[in-house]
Amino acid sequence: MLKTTPFHPRIAPLCASQAWRRWSGHVVASSYDLSHEREYHAIRAAAALFDISPLYKYRVRGRDAARMLDHVVTRDVVRAAVGQVLYTPWCDSAGKVLDDGTVARLDETTFRMTSADPNLRWLESCALGLDVSIEDISDATAALALQGPNARAILEQASDADLAALKYFRIAQARLGSVPVTISRTGYTGDLGYEIWLEAANALEAWDALIAAGSGYGITPAGMLALDLARIEAGLMLIDVDYVSARKALIDSQKSSPFELGLGWAVDLRKERFVGRAALADEARREAQWQFVGLEVDWGSLEALYRDVGLAPQLPGAAWRASTPVYSGSGQVGYATSGGWSPLLKKYIALAHLQGASARVGTELEMEVTVEHRRKRAAARVVPRPFFDPERKRA
Amino acid sequence: MKPYDAIIVGGGHNGLVCAAYLARAGKRVLVLERRDRIGGAAVTEEVFPGFRFSVFSYVVSLLRPEIIRELDLPRHGLHVLPLESTLTPLPNGDYLAQWNDHDQNRRELARHSLRDAEAYDDYGRRMHHMARAVKPLLAMAPPDPASLHPRDLLGLAGLGSHLRGLGRERFHELCRLMTMSSADYLDQWFECEPLKATKSASGIIGTLAGPRSPGTAFVLLHHYMGELDGVFRAWGFAKGGNGSVSAAIAAAARSFGAEIRTSAPVERVLIESDRAAGVVLEGGEEIRARRVASSADPRRTFVDLVGEKHLPAEFVAAIRRYRFRGSSAKVNLALGELPRFRCLPQPGAHLRGAISISPSVEYLERAYDQAKYGEFSQRPYLDMVIPSLLDPSMAPPGKHVMSIFVQYAPYRLNGGWTDARREAFGDTVIDTIAEYAPNLKSAILHRQVVTPADIERTLGLSEGNIFQGELSLQQMFFLRPAVPWARYGTPIRDLFQCGSGTHPGGGVMGASGRNAARAMLEQGV
Numbered sequence: 001m002l003k004t005t006p007f008h009p010r011i012a013p014l015c016a017s018q019a020w021r022r023w024s025g026h027v028v029a030s031s032y033d034l035s036h037e038r039e040y041h042a043i044r045a046a047a048a049l050f051d052i053s054p055l056y057k058y059r060v061r062g063r064d065a066a067r068m069l070d071h072v073v074t075r076d077v078v079r080a081a082v083g084q085v086l087y088t089p090w091c092d093s094a095g096k097v098l099d100d101g102t103v104a105r106l107d108e109t110t111f112r113m114t115s116a117d118p119n120l121r122w123l124e125s126c127a128l129g130l131d132v133s134i135e136d137i138s139d140a141t142a143a144l145a146l147q148g149p150n151a152r153a154i155l156e157q158a159s160d161a162d163l164a165a166l167k168y169f170r171i172a173q174a175r176l177g178s179v180p181v182t183i184s185r186t187g188y189t190g191d192l193g194y195e196i197w198l199e200a201a202n203a204l205e206a207w208d209a210l211i212a213a214g215s216g217y218g219i220t221p222a223g224m225l226a227l228d229l230a231r232i233e234a235g236l237m238l239i240d241v242d243y244v245s246a247r248k249a250l251i252d253s254q255k256s257s258p259f260e261l262g263l264g265w266a267v268d269l270r271k272e273r274f275v276g277r278a279a280l281a282d283e284a285r286r287e288a289q290w291q292f293v294g295l296e297v298d299w300g301s302l303e304a305l306y307r308d309v310g311l312a313p314q315l316p317g318a319a320w321r322a323s324t325p326v327y328s329g330s331g332q333v334g335y336a337t338s339g340g341w342s343p344l345l346k347k348y349i350a351l352a353h354l355q356g357a358s359a360r361v362g363t364e365l366e367m368e369v370t371v372e373h374r375r376k377r378a379a380a381r382v383v384p385r386p387f388f389d390p391e392r393k394r395a
Numbered sequence: 396m397k398p399y400d401a402i403i404v405g406g407g408h409n410g411l412v413c414a415a416y417l418a419r420a421g422k423r424v425l426v427l428e429r430r431d432r433i434g435g436a437a438v439t440e441e442v443f444p445g446f447r448f449s450v451f452s453y454v455v456s457l458l459r460p461e462i463i464r465e466l467d468l469p470r471h472g473l474h475v476l477p478l479e480s481t482l483t484p485l486p487n488g489d490y491l492a493q494w495n496d497h498d499q500n501r502r503e504l505a506r507h508s509l510r511d512a513e514a515y516d517d518y519g520r521r522m523h524h525m526a527r528a529v530k531p532l533l534a535m536a537p538p539d540p541a542s543l544h545p546r547d548l549l550g551l552a553g554l555g556s557h558l559r560g561l562g563r564e565r566f567h568e569l570c571r572l573m574t575m576s577s578a579d580y581l582d583q584w585f586e587c588e589p590l591k592a593t594k595s596a597s598g599i600i601g602t603l604a605g606p607r608s609p610g611t612a613f614v615l616l617h618h619y620m621g622e623l624d625g626v627f628r629a630w631g632f633a634k635g636g637n638g639s640v641s642a643a644i645a646a647a648a649r650s651f652g653a654e655i656r657t658s659a660p661v662e663r664v665l666i667e668s669d670r671a672a673g674v675v676l677e678g679g680e681e682i683r684a685r686r687v688a689s690s691a692d693p694r695r696t697f698v699d700l701v702g703e704k705h706l707p708a709e710f711v712a713a714i715r716r717y718r719f720r721g722s723s724a725k726v727n728l729a730l731g732e733l734p735r736f737r738c739l740p741q742p743g744a745h746l747r748g749a750i751s752i753s754p755s756v757e758y759l760e761r762a763y764d765q766a767k768y769g770e771f772s773q774r775p776y777l778d779m780v781i782p783s784l785l786d787p788s789m790a791p792p793g794k795h796v797m798s799i800f801v802q803y804a805p806y807r808l809n810g811g812w813t814d815a816r817r818e819a820f821g822d823t824v825i826d827t828i829a830e831y832a833p834n835l836k837s838a839i840l841h842r843q844v845v846t847p848a849d850i851e852r853t854l855g856l857s858e859g860n861i862f863q864g865e866l867s868l869q870q871m872f873f874l875r876p877a878v879p880w881a882r883y884g885t886p887i888r889d890l891f892q893c894g895s896g897t898h899p900g901g902g903v904m905g906a907s908g909r910n911a912a913r914a915m916l917e918q919g920v
Contacts, residue, residue, distance in 0.1 A: 002498055118513045121517075
């Protein structure tokens with residue numbers, strides 16, 4: 001059977017839609033209401049509460065913890081400050097991305113790492129001979145994401161944390177009601193938001209405290225459908241959807257380097273040694289073969305395709321995640337991996353992998369759309385990621 | 396009467412596959428089966444009234460997808476029901492289950508070892524790559540690397556470029572797989588004993604070798620082939636038992652015009668001027684054909700049906716050295732109620748898959764130790780299925796049949812197989828299961844025990860070897876059954892081999908029959 005998360009006793013009665021999906025072997029809500037719309041708008045207009053407990057979480061501790069993690073990931077962990085969180089990919093020795101996640105420095109010698117896939121074996125194999133212990137705390141640690149413009153106000157009500165002082169990608173220790181928690185100013189929505197980490201045993205008390213404090217601020221439990229749209233607006237990629245882990249790729253062409261995923265900024269070649277460095281240093285001297293970009297589908301072009309068959313444009317209300325060809329002239333220059341209609345931006349947006357020159361911002365391309373059972377091409381333009389980047393995210 | 400284009404000796408699945416392909420190519424084909432029913436080791440028999448058993452082979456895992464497709468076997472009645480799990484009950488009352496569903500499987504493995512839960516996917520992908528690497532070999536006549544014959548050179552060149560295409564890493568992996576023991580190979584990934592043991596068991600099936608014997612890792616891969624063509628899902632239990640696999644192939648063969656005669660035991664191959672001209676049945680009936688293909692094993696074919704006097708001495712010597720050493724047995728039970736395993740006493744999904752008694756590698760190796768010295772294992776490796784849970788037509792309503800594959804039961808048992816030894820062996824098997832499922836003894840209505848000696852006597856498989864010869868490296872590929880006659884031909888002109896004693900070997904696979912038919916057609920049957 002599938003696992004349930006520590007918050008399931010609260011979530012199950014709220015999930016009126018009975019729309020569940022799997023996330024790393026857990027059942028999680030796709031949406032609570034029959035439609036995800038209200039939950040989506042809560043992310044951008046109030047505050048949405050997500051159960052993110054299915055993430056894999058590891059506690060890495062010991063004299064060599066920083067050295068070991070520094071060797072695994074592409075960013076500089078040794079120089080990370082206590083209380084800092086790094087978003088980072090990590091690679092195999094050929095410089096191809098295995099996974100992406102966060103590394104939080106809890107103190108000098110203790111880190112919490114999160115990942116989308118299990119990584120215990122990989123971390124242990126990278127820790128041979130080092131003074132470091134790696135503990136899988138996935139089941140023991142519950143996690144919530146509180147995301148949206150009212151997130152700070154709610155958390156100020158519910159906890160004793162000094163949130164005004166908590167900067168983007170930093171953590172604070174606090175109490176939520178009586179529950180000890182770690183609050184990180186991180187998230188997967190591109191909005192003002194926090195992620196809250198706690199002992200699984202205290203999950204329900206923490207949930208109740210947040211709901212109580214948030215009721216006046218529009219706190220809204222939200223599911224994966226709403227989150228998926230928000231993360232596309234934020235230009236954030238998703239493993240197994242936007243890229244294939246080098247660990248799971250069956251052929252080489254399925255693998256991607258950080259540069260090809262728009263994560264070149266996270267590759268710190270000043271570090272002397274880390275897994276994949278030689279290959280990445282090599283690649284840094286060339287132009288990456290692929291770029292991961294934003295696409296905006298041209299409304300006029302889409303409308304014309306539908307007009308031709310006598311219909312008004314039909315828009316994807318939920319995000320799609322089927323690989324979709326992108327063309328320049330007669331040739332295919334790439335493929336979009338996620339997309340959908342942004343209710344906030346009133347734009348049809350997509351995340352796409354494009355080859356070489358076609359990836360430059362402003363390039364006019366075409367994306368395949370299916371109109372009344374027939375494949376057509378709609379005009380699309382390369383635009384900067386993220387599509388949505390409010391000041392409050394960092395302010 | 397006009398001679399047949401081809402006579403196939405033996406109506407097992409490979410003989411039938413060979414006949415079907417020849418008939419499909421427009422040839423006039425006759426299959427001659429000694430028993431009163433077709434199927435060879437792939438038969439369903441109503442051993443006890445109302446209880447039907449796949450008496451010998453009992454699952455479908457390796458049947459080549461191209462055979463299913465080309466002979467359109469589903470149209471001829473093949474319906475494979477999936478076996479979705481493997482349960483390994485443990486002596487301490489716990490269990491290890493492996494499930495088809497990824498999340499369910501991971502959760503269960505993580506209960507035993509988080510590392511193994513992660514390694515499982517890596518292992519699966521590695522085996523997928525390895526299976527892909529050797530898959531082209533299955534459908535080809537194996538080229539002899541020492542031969543200068545253009546056809547071998549061409550085959551080798553193709554194979555060489557295929558292997559180079561694998562890349563260094565995978566080629567080296569393949570080398571390890573070819574030489575290591577299954578226990579050592581699995582040690583690279585796993586630490587959980589029941590997981591290693593249950594996986595390594597597929598490296599020892601049908602072979603007198605233990606999980607620590609070098610060369611068994613490759614047999615793991617042989618059994619992994621069945622899982623490669625995921626879309627076919629040709630892994631499971633054939634509705635109606637394995638006899639329905641044979642029936643479907645026979646129906647396909649007949650639809651192409653092949654004739655099949657049962658109760659027609661071939662006494663010898665008719666040899667005239669150093670070529671095969673037909674066969675002589677017991678009782679003297681002579682049937683003539685332009686070609687003869689034998690699906691019997693190499694010893695039966697060359698020593699019994701052809702006769703040594705017609706063969707080169709060194710070839711006869713090689714065939715005599717070819718190893719059979721049957722080591723597997725079957726126990727078939729008619730049950731009044733389902734077994735209740737101490738680890739999971741309620742009926743449930745865990746009973747609808749395979750149930751494996753393989754708690755540790757050491758358990759298996761000890762079972763082998765006894766067989767090595769001529770005794771059957773006191774605590775044997777068991778692979779059980781309860782077909783009536785998948786296909787209720789196998790037993791009367793509310794009752795069940797249970798198929799138990801047992802290893803090791805050496806053909807050369809000290810003192811020989813007698814009725815008394817057979818029953819003592821059956822008791823050992825039941826005692827072993829009863830340690831995990833105490834109600835079994837009282838649930839048994841009938842019991843059939845099939846030893847290697849019974850397999851030999853009933854089916855004509857030498858020494859009761861279920862693969863027509865061990866799947867050990869010294870008799871695989873271009874060495875199966877013996878050089879230089881490993882491409883389905885024989886030293887006798889117009890006589891061919893089409894059984895599992897040829898490349899790529901045993902299991903209800905059909906590849907030998909198909910490859911042989913192709914070799915015969917290439918030579919203008």
